[in-house]
Amino acid sequence: MNDMKNIVKILAIALIMVAGVQHTTAQSLSQDSDRPEVIAKKKVADISAKLDINDSQQRALFRYYTSYEMKYKKNIAGKDLNQPKVAAEKKEYLDDLKTNVKKTLNDEQYKTWLGMLKE
Known part of the structure; x- marks a missing residue:
């Protein structure tokens, strides 16, 4: 049961990190086009x-x-x-x-x- 909670927490953290990276990448691409x-x-x-x-x-x-x-x-x-x-x-x-x-x-x-x- 405890292992299941840890897996869910790890997946949630991973999803948040992936979403953050995508946002940062999209932002840097739009800034690059103005350079x-x-x-x-x-x-x-x-x-x-x-x-x-x-x-x-x-x-x-x-x-x-x-x-x-x-x-x-x-x-x-x-x-x-x-x-x-x-x-x-x-x-x-x-x-x-x-x-x-x-x-x-x-x-x-x-x-x-x-x-x-x-x-």
Whole structure:
């Protein structure tokens, strides 16, 4: 009888722990999707699929996009884009990204990338 109570207690504790782990995992997954590295990786994967870029170009674009997303998230996200200072910072970050990407891609790839940027 005592063994049965212990087994029930152990099962109850195990179920509570499993439920807690699932909740924590789901929460961390939703937080991960907002991280600059995750956003950059997704964008570079999209670009790679459309532009046939090599590994070196992928790594460079990942660095540029990670930097851009970090700056954007820190200084632009959630702010009023109609404010001149915010709009100027956004333009500066985008111009930086364009300059770096232009150094990395060939002319044809860059033109296609600019078209993708406007989408």
